[in-house]
Amino acid sequence: MGLFKPAWMSENYNRAERAIDKLNDQEKLIFAAENAPNRHIRRMAIEKITDKAVLKRIAETHKDSSTRRDATGRVTDQSVLTRIATTDVSDTVRYAAMENLRNVKALRGIALNDPDATNRRVAIKRLESLGENVESLKRENELRKRKEEREERERKQASCTHHRWVFAGDGGGNAHSYTCELCGKTETRG
Numbered sequence: 001m002g003l004f005k006p007a008w009m010s011e012n013y014n015r016a017e018r019a020i021d022k023l024n025d026q027e028k029l030i031f032a033a034e035n036a037p038n039r040h041i042r043r044m045a046i047e048k049i050t051d052k053a054v055l056k057r058i059a060e061t062h063k064d065s066s067t068r069r070d071a072t073g074r075v076t077d078q079s080v081l082t083r084i085a086t087t088d089v090s091d092t093v094r095y096a097a098m099e100n101l102r103n104v105k106a107l108r109g110i111a112l113n114d115p116d117a118t119n120r121r122v123a124i125k126r127l128e129s130l131g132e133n134v135e136s137l138k139r140e141n142e143l144r145k146r147k148e149e150r151e152e153r154e155r156k157q158a159s160c161t162h163h164r165w166v167f168a169g170d171g172g173g174n175a176h177s178y179t180c181e182l183c184g185k186t187e188t189r190g
């Protein structure tokens with residue numbers, strides 16, 4: 001880097017911003033996009049980068065999720081976007097990838113198979129905005145959501161070792177029903 005710190009590394013934000021504004025050398029912009037200490041400055045540099053391969057690299061590997069998201073916003077390669085949408089650890093990065101994803105098959109795959117419920121929902125919304133019929137996907141997702149909630153409830157009830165029963169009302173005849181206030185399990189006793 002030479003002896004002097006480049007202006008875009010300045011702790012003075014306005015000074016750093018002016019420096020990026022004036023910078024047109026792609027090599028230096030790439031360096032700034034990956035190394036500027038301020039994420040807004042990194043984003044400004046990302047917006048000026050023309051090399052698609054570099055944008056993909058930043059989108060997939062930068063350690064800061066907001067910078068991965070900013071670079072993802074400039075990626076058009078559908079297979080890279082699919083990978084980011086299904087593997088990035090940050091949900092905002094995954095959603096940014098889906099915003100640019102036009103590959104219906106990939107989106108349907110996410111909508112059906114992604115283990116993350118919100119990811120599935122975002123994929124369905126994206127398909128809908130692309131004019132796809134998503135009725136069956138929505139139905140399927142709703143059933144899956146209910147199944148997951150039921151399984152979660154059953155897991156909770158199975159691991160509740162000391163139910164704390166509270167009276168929950170008459171159960172018909174002489175029966176009364178009780179609910180465990182810890183796990184939600186219900187029992188009717190005669």
Ligand SMILES: [Zn+2]
Pocket residue numbers: 157160161162163164180181182183184185
């Ligand atoms: Zn219980």
